[in-house]
Amino acid sequence: MAGGMRGGRKLKAVIPGGSSAPVLPGDVMMGLTMDYDAIAKAGSMLGSGAVIVMDDTRCMVKSLLRLSYFYFEESCGQCTPCREGTGWLWRVVDRIEHRKGRQEDLDLLNSVAENIQGRTICALGDAAALPVKSFVKHFRSEFQHHIDHKQCVVQEYV
Numbered sequence: 001m002a003g004g005m006r007g008g009r010k011l012k013a014v015i016p017g018g019s020s021a022p023v024l025p026g027d028v029m030m031g032l033t034m035d036y037d038a039i040a041k042a043g044s045m046l047g048s049g050a051v052i053v054m055d056d057t058r059c060m061v062k063s064l065l066r067l068s069y070f071y072f073e074e075s076c077g078q079c080t081p082c083r084e085g086t087g088w089l090w091r092v093v094d095r096i097e098h099r100k101g102r103q104e105d106l107d108l109l110n111s112v113a114e115n116i117q118g119r120t121i122c123a124l125g126d127a128a129a130l131p132v133k134s135f136v137k138h139f140r141s142e143f144q145h146h147i148d149h150k151q152c153v154v155q156e157y158v
């Protein structure tokens with residue numbers, strides 16, 4: 001599709017429906033048809049239809065950091081779970097990315113995301129929580145590597 005992966009790289013992950021849609025691993029995505037039902041069954045959504053494709057040079061911690069910062073900046077601050085939670089999500093991912101991650105941070109990310117999801121006035125709260133939960137679920141070992149070794153796993157094979 002679309003000429004394949006740039007430079008012959010390996011497909012690592014796809015966000016099929018814009019930044020608020022849960023990320024799916026590349027091998028899962030390649031087993032799906034690009035329709036609403038198949039994507040939903042795999043745990044994501046077509047959402048805005050803005051497909052984000054990531055190859056094996058992408059660090060998933062850094063990618064989530066970029067997304068988390070976006071939602072932190074976009075929060076209008078009207079409701080507490082989003083106003084406080086998006087800041088928490090961004091700060092926790094930021095410290096994992098910058099070699100200060102703690103073992104309890106992975107559960108903390110899930111806990112904060114759970115406490116945002118479904119508890120806000122508009123959809124931005126869910127949009128901030130869903131990427132975090134899916135990144136940690138599907139790429140937990142990469143986050144764990146950052147915490148354990150204080151470095152990015154991607155650097156080891158690029």
Ligand code: SF4
Nearest residue numbers: 077078079082120122
């Ligand atoms: S969920 Fe919506 S209304 Fe609530 S703080 Fe976030 S952006 Fe504002």
